[in-house]
Amino acid sequence: xxxxxxxxMGLDDQVKDxxxxxxxxxxxGKTGAEHxxxxxxxGGNLGRYRSESSIAATEDEEDDEERKIELGPQCTLKEQLxxxxxxxxxRRWKEQLLGSVDISSxxxxxxxxxxxxxxxxxxxxxxxxxxxxxxxxxxxxxxxxLKEGSRYSLTFSFQVENNxxxxxxxxxxxWKTGLKVDSTKEMLGTFSPQAExxxxxxxxxxxxxxxxxxxxxxxxxxxxxxxxxxxxEINYTFDIRKEWQCFAMVVxxxxxxxxxxxxxxxxxxxxRSFSPLE
Numbered sequence: 001x002x003x004x005x006x007x008x009m010g011l012d013d014q015v016k017d018x019x020x021x022x023x024x025x026x027x028x029g030k031t032g033a034e035h036x037x038x039x040x041x042x043g044g045n046l047g048r049y050r051s052e053s054s055i056a057a058t059e060d061e062e063d064d065e066e067r068k069i070e071l072g073p074q075c076t077l078k079e080q081l082x083x084x085x086x087x088x089x090x091r092r093w094k095e096q097l098l099g100s101v102d103i104s105s106x107x108x109x110x111x112x113x114x115x116x117x118x119x120x121x122x123x124x125x126x127x128x129x130x131x132x133x134x135x136x137x138x139x140x141x142x143x144x145x146l147k148e149g150s151r152y153s154l155t156f157s158f159q160v161e162n163n164x165x166x167x168x169x170x171x172x173x174x175w176k177t178g179l180k181v182d183s184t185k186e187m188l189g190t191f192s193p194q195a196e197x198x199x200x201x202x203x204x205x206x207x208x209x210x211x212x213x214x215x216x217x218x219x220x221x222x223x224x225x226x227x228x229x230x231x232x233e234i235n236y237t238f239d240i241r242k243e244w245q246c247f248a249m250v251v252x253x254x255x256x257x258x259x260x261x262x263x264x265x266x267x268x269x270x271x272r273s274f275s276p277l278e
Contacts, residue, residue, distance in 0.1 A: 149209035167226035
């Protein structure tokens with residue numbers, strides 16, 4: 001699973017493999033599958049190309065080591081647009097891909113920058129658990145709790161600045177009592193810089209259940225691109241328990257604000273909305 005572990009390690013026969021739906025991508029420049037296709041196409045592609053030596057398949061590597069990919073020289077957005085300025089169709093296609101990017105403000109910047117704004121855990125009939133990213137990238141203490149045998153999906157929100165980021169990937173490794181129990185790699189895609197926030201949703205999965213599945217886990221998540229540049233590395237802990245954590249406790253742990261204790265019922269609004277955003 002994206003955050004946790006293999007479904008069958010809890011030895012609970014009632015937890016069945018749900019297969020997972022295809023991940024939905026919102027506002028994406030190029031998604032994972034499109035990124036793989038475009039890497040092998042010829043000219044006219046806005047981005048960078050793999051050399052012939054980088055196309056050969058390799059065996060799965062242990063832990064979070066990434067397969068080395070040889071890319072062509074990196075270009076600024078301004079240089080990308082100048083390459084095919086005489087080809088009207090390519091020029092229009094590039095402008096459509098870049099959207100509302102202000103070339104005057106980012107066109108001379110070579111290195112892209114990706115800001116991971118938040119992660120959200122979504123489960124049906126429950127409020128989303130929105131996890132703000134700490135400044136140092138490492139949450140203190142228990143970050144969240146999942147209920148055993150529950151279906152959930154993970155959603156990222158992020159922003160791209162300066163230049164096109166090629167082949168942005170999410171990797172996640174999980175340990176329990178010092179043993180690695182799961183490793184996940186997901187290609188998010190290639191994205192152009194823009195003011196709007198990108199959103200990527202992972203396929204829905206099911207947490208394991210059973211006596212051996214419950215307990216504390218440690219995990220490490222990373223966001224890297226084709227240049228193996230890491231934009232965020234998070235080391236955190238989470239629990240799998242029999243029941244969900246109290247939502248009020250989740251909000252308190254995320255916002256670090258005390259909950260009201262003596263407010264009269266008559267003064268409360270008709271509805272309360274918790275939105276523990278960053």
